[in-house]
Amino acid sequence: MALLPVLKSLGAAQVCMRLLPLCMRVQEKWNSAAEGVVILDNGTLLATEAAWQRYPQMLCNLANEGKLVYPSLQWALADSAFVRQCLADGDASRRELARRAALALDAETLAKQSLLDIVSDAYSQGASDIHFRMTGSEARIAYRIHGQLRHQTARSRTSVTEAIAAALNTQSDDFHDVFDESQVTGASITLTLPDSGLPIRIRSQKSPCRDGFSVTLRLQADSTARALTLSELGFASERAKRLQHIMGQATGLLLISGPTGHGKTTTLAALNREVPATRKVVSLEDPIEIIQPRIEQKYVSTDNNPEAFAHMIRSVLREDPDVIEVSEIRDLATAKAAVTAATTGHLVVSTVHATDAVGILSRLYDLGVSSLQLSQPHLFAGLLAQRLLPKLCSSCKERVQDNRWGTVYRQSKSGCEQCNFTGSNGRIAISELIVPNEEATTFIREQKLSQWCASLAQQGWDSMACEAFMWVQRGVLDPSYAAELIPGYAQHAGAELQQEPAHV
Ligand SMILES: [Zn+2]
Structure with missing residues (x-):
C-alpha cells in the first residue's frame, strides 16, 4: 500500500458520474466510515487504506468495471474524509444535473x-x-x-x-x-x-x-386524412375528366402554372389520385409538402447542387417509372431533362411560374429551351393554369349596381357570423386547360404566342377570365377580386358586358 500515491486534492479531476452509482452502492454495502472508494474522471480509483485491507476483492471487481470506462485505470490512496467528501460532492452535482435536464425538458x-x-x-x-x-x-x-x-x-x-x-x-x-x-x-x-x-x-x-x-x-x-379530389378543389366536372384522362396517358408533359399560394402543389396531389394503381409514380420534391403514401416521394436538395433535379430525373429514368413528377421546373437543365423524359415513354407532371396557360411557353423559352424542342409533336399532354379566389359569403353578400361591372354581388364590408365577419367563405379554383393540337405546335415552333391566344379566343376556348366571369355572374365571386387576380379579366368582362348590357 505504501507504494500507492496518496491524493489530498482533486486538482482538475472530477468524480466520474457514470461510475458514481456503482461506488455509492459499494459504499452502502460497507456501511463504515473508515472504508471508502470513488472513481475519478481522470481514470483514478481512489480508496482508503482500510478498504484495501478489508475488501481487496471487491475493490478489484470495482476496478474491472472501471477499466471498461478507463482502460488504463490507476490506483491511489486517500483518507476516508476526503473520499466521503468526493462522493457527497459527486452526488450533489448528479442531482443538480438531473434537475436541470428535467427543467430543460419541461x-x-x-x-x-x-x-x-x-x-x-x-x-x-x-x-x-x-x-x-x-x-x-x-x-x-x-x-x-x-x-x-x-x-x-x-x-x-x-x-x-x-x-x-x-x-x-x-x-x-x-x-x-x-x-x-x-x-x-x-x-x-x-x-x-x-x-x-x-x-x-x-x-x-x-x-x-x-x-x-x-x-x-x-x-x-395530410392529404390521406383530408383526401382532396379535383372536384373538391373546385374543378368543373368536364375539366376534371380531361385531367383524369391525361393522368392515364403513357407519355407527354403536363405543366401547371400559377402564383405561389394558389394551390399548385394541392392540385398536383389531387392529380396523383387519378393515376391508376397499375402505374408507378415517382415524385421529386423540394420540399415534400403533402405526404402521399401511394407514390414514391423523393426529397431533392438543391442547396449544394443547382442541377440536382435534372440529375435526379435522369437517375429515376433507370427505375422504371410510368409517371415522373417534379415539384417545379426552375432551370434549363431540369426543363431539358423533363422534356427528354416526356418524349421517351413517360408522363411527366410539373409546375412552372407563369401567369397563364400560354405563358408557360414564354417561361420555357426564357429558361432557354429551344422552340424546336418544344414543338415536338405530342410533347405536351396539357398546359394548366389556376388561381384560388375567395368565395363570397352567401349570407351577407350585397347585390349592387356597379358602373363598371353592371349588376353584381359584392363582398359585405362588415361580414356576418356565418363568415366570421370577413365577407368571404372558402376559396374556389379558377382554371384554364390547353391540350395543344397540331395548330398549337406551329405557334409554339414559330414562337407566335399572341396569335395563339387570339386563335384560342376565336375558337371559344374557356380561359380563366371566362370561368371567372361566369362565377361573377352567378354571384359567387366579387368582380374586383376577379379583376385583381385573373389575367385579362377586365378586358374579357368589358367585352361581354358590352354585348349584353346588364339589366337591373
Ligand atoms: Zn357573411
Whole structure:
C-alpha cells in the first residue's frame, strides 16, 4: 500500500458520474466510515487504506468495471474524509444535473405545446398560412384565411421564438442547422393536432428583416386524412375528366402554372389520385409538402447542387417509372431533362411560374429551351393554369349596381357570423386547360404566342377570365377580386358586358 500515491486534492479531476452509482452502492454495502472508494474522471480509483485491507476483492471487481470506462485505470490512496467528501460532492452535482435536464425538458415541452396551440387555432379557423413578425419584444401574428390576412393578438417574442426553434429542432426531418435569427432557412415540420389526431405538415420559411425577423408557416394537412379530389378543389366536372384522362396517358408533359399560394402543389396531389394503381409514380420534391403514401416521394436538395433535379430525373429514368413528377421546373437543365423524359415513354407532371396557360411557353423559352424542342409533336399532354379566389359569403353578400361591372354581388364590408365577419367563405379554383393540337405546335415552333391566344379566343376556348366571369355572374365571386387576380379579366368582362348590357 505504501507504494500507492496518496491524493489530498482533486486538482482538475472530477468524480466520474457514470461510475458514481456503482461506488455509492459499494459504499452502502460497507456501511463504515473508515472504508471508502470513488472513481475519478481522470481514470483514478481512489480508496482508503482500510478498504484495501478489508475488501481487496471487491475493490478489484470495482476496478474491472472501471477499466471498461478507463482502460488504463490507476490506483491511489486517500483518507476516508476526503473520499466521503468526493462522493457527497459527486452526488450533489448528479442531482443538480438531473434537475436541470428535467427543467430543460419541461421548457422544451412547453415551447412545443405553445406552437401547437397556435397551429391548432389557425387550422380550426381554416388558415392556410401563419405569419410571425418578430420585432422589438413582440411577436406579431397573422393568419391567412381564404386568401386574406387576419391579425391576431401579439405574443412575447421570446416565447414564440423558443416555440418555433423547439419544433424545428425536434420535429423537422430536413432542418439540420442551429436556429439562427439572422439566417434565411426553410424546413418542414410535422405536428399532430391534439383534438383530431390529424397530422399537419408545415413548411416553415424564416428570414431576417429590418427590425427583427419573420417566419412564415404554410399549413398542409395530410392529404390521406383530408383526401382532396379535383372536384373538391373546385374543378368543373368536364375539366376534371380531361385531367383524369391525361393522368392515364403513357407519355407527354403536363405543366401547371400559377402564383405561389394558389394551390399548385394541392392540385398536383389531387392529380396523383387519378393515376391508376397499375402505374408507378415517382415524385421529386423540394420540399415534400403533402405526404402521399401511394407514390414514391423523393426529397431533392438543391442547396449544394443547382442541377440536382435534372440529375435526379435522369437517375429515376433507370427505375422504371410510368409517371415522373417534379415539384417545379426552375432551370434549363431540369426543363431539358423533363422534356427528354416526356418524349421517351413517360408522363411527366410539373409546375412552372407563369401567369397563364400560354405563358408557360414564354417561361420555357426564357429558361432557354429551344422552340424546336418544344414543338415536338405530342410533347405536351396539357398546359394548366389556376388561381384560388375567395368565395363570397352567401349570407351577407350585397347585390349592387356597379358602373363598371353592371349588376353584381359584392363582398359585405362588415361580414356576418356565418363568415366570421370577413365577407368571404372558402376559396374556389379558377382554371384554364390547353391540350395543344397540331395548330398549337406551329405557334409554339414559330414562337407566335399572341396569335395563339387570339386563335384560342376565336375558337371559344374557356380561359380563366371566362370561368371567372361566369362565377361573377352567378354571384359567387366579387368582380374586383376577379379583376385583381385573373389575367385579362377586365378586358374579357368589358367585352361581354358590352354585348349584353346588364339589366337591373
Ligand atoms: Zn357573411
